[in-house]
Amino acid sequence: MTNHDEAAAVRPLTLAWVGRHLAAGERIVRTEVLHGGITAEMRRLTIGTRDGGTRGLVLRTFVNMEHAQDWLNREAGALTLLTGTGVPAPGLVAVDPIAAHCEYPSLLMTHLAGRTVLDDEGLETRVLLLARQLVAIHALRPDEMPPEYVAWTTADTVVVPKGADTAAWAAAIDVIRKPVPPYEGRLLHRDFQPGNVLFDVAHPRLAGARITGVVDWAQASWGPADLDVAHCSTNLALLHGPEWGPRFAEAYEEAGGVLAAAASERQYWRVRSGLAFSEEVQLVAQPWRESGRTELTTRAVEERLDAYVTALMDALA
Template identity: 75%
Template sequence: MTVHDEVGAVRPSTLAWVSRHLEVGERVVRAEALHGGITSEMRRLTVAGPDGGTRELVLRTVLDMEDAADYLDREVCALTQLPGTGVPAPELVAVDATAAHCEYPSLLMTHLAGRTVLADEGVAARVPLLARQLVAIHALRPLARPREYVALTTADTVVVPEGADRTAWAAAIDMIREPPPPYEGRFLHRDFQPGNVLFGPGPRLTGVVDWASASWGPTDLDVAHCSAALALLHGPQWGLRLTEAYEEAGGVLAATASERRYWPVRAGLTYSEELRRVSQPWREAGRTELTTRFLAARLDAYVTGLMG
């Protein structure tokens, strides 16, 4: 979703910094706020050249994050390794991770064609595309391995939804008290979900954005994170369908039933802490029915189903 914006809305020092990274004779002539981001302020910038042609860039501004520099540095590390891999990701133009030149930590990158699609309509066609893209990401062997994945949710931080199946949730919470199953590490996007994927007509997957959480860890974790998002957006059955589609596309998940259940349960419990945070951008994108209460009920159904 975009909102037309004046170029003057881009902060002066940031606009000057952006201008220094343009080609000779180019200037920013338009800025549009991109809604849907959670951690950053995003703007699409239209850049006009001296010949009258235009191109588009995307400016990420991190307004209120204690570890903004680390956050942007991790995205830079991922973006610099993705060109030539076949994964449709933005290309890095410039970064000011410590706000040495901009008002806030900022990152400038190329713009990808396509749009995020969160509607129920067409989800059956999009899920196999998501699965195939995840398989391709997990097949990458980066020269510089990203940091090991971090699982922030603990048994003590899970937020049990009001009216949830207490027995099922207690069993799920007990499950993540245990050490994670052994795994063979792979390159992970770590926040692969419909809000970070762009589609064109067809449908056709045209881009994967927001690489700041790229990590090294189990493929199950990426699949489980996206599955939980699909379950919240479209219903629990679509979370389960992604797992099937991932294996149909050649992806490899944990070998045993207990190991395969651990990661989806952990991902579901992680979302229990994020419902209000994810609900807002989804509603801004047009899914007005996805209130925090509505998502809590869907999450309960999903977690309860996983626990059998």
């Protein structure tokens, strides 16, 4: 076995565990680190097959074990229920959520072709594809519901960016102090955004672009469709500019998705999502810079977040 770099090396117990889930005559011939994630170590494993070919697997390892069991159980459950649905998700190979066999909680899944695309060029085409894909996810009716969603922020934990419009932010915080609007539950990805969607490498920006995979189901949940839409909208607003948040919501409805009937309810979820990002701007911006968007410094993302939250509040006025 060869490593792409030292960090790609798979730990001994985990290596043995992976080996037990390979077919007879197969072996790991290469490992490499996959960048862009925040919560877990990700490695691509190239598997040599008996006929001389290769296939790919992905190993997710949670070194920080605080939420590992819950998140790995959620992901394993989601990948299982997505099998055969047409949603291009990885196939589950094995999971060790409590590190009974591995050094750390781990999940092994199939590798999907394609790559993430975070460029501005061709964005309108990708927004339409993202919206259609999310509508397809929300249309699923699983026999067993995943756990209820967990809110990612509270009125008391919001971090107002330096130099922000304090009046707008105070009003936004007041919005999420209100009771949660009623909603019809849907299967949520819960972190559906460009960093977790793979596109055909040959056509990432052209009319022929297509989605080849939706990954990172570790926080799959049951909750309002608005929450997934709001989360992706905020990501797009921070990646590409505040105007892209509302555009994604429009594209979702154009694709047949159904959001809350009342404008105030839709805005509740959008404001809640925007404020949640205030607590993790640095964590969000770092993988974007590592992926080539070097201009997205923490400060630049904070400024876009302020502009987006302010725009949301202006829309409520």
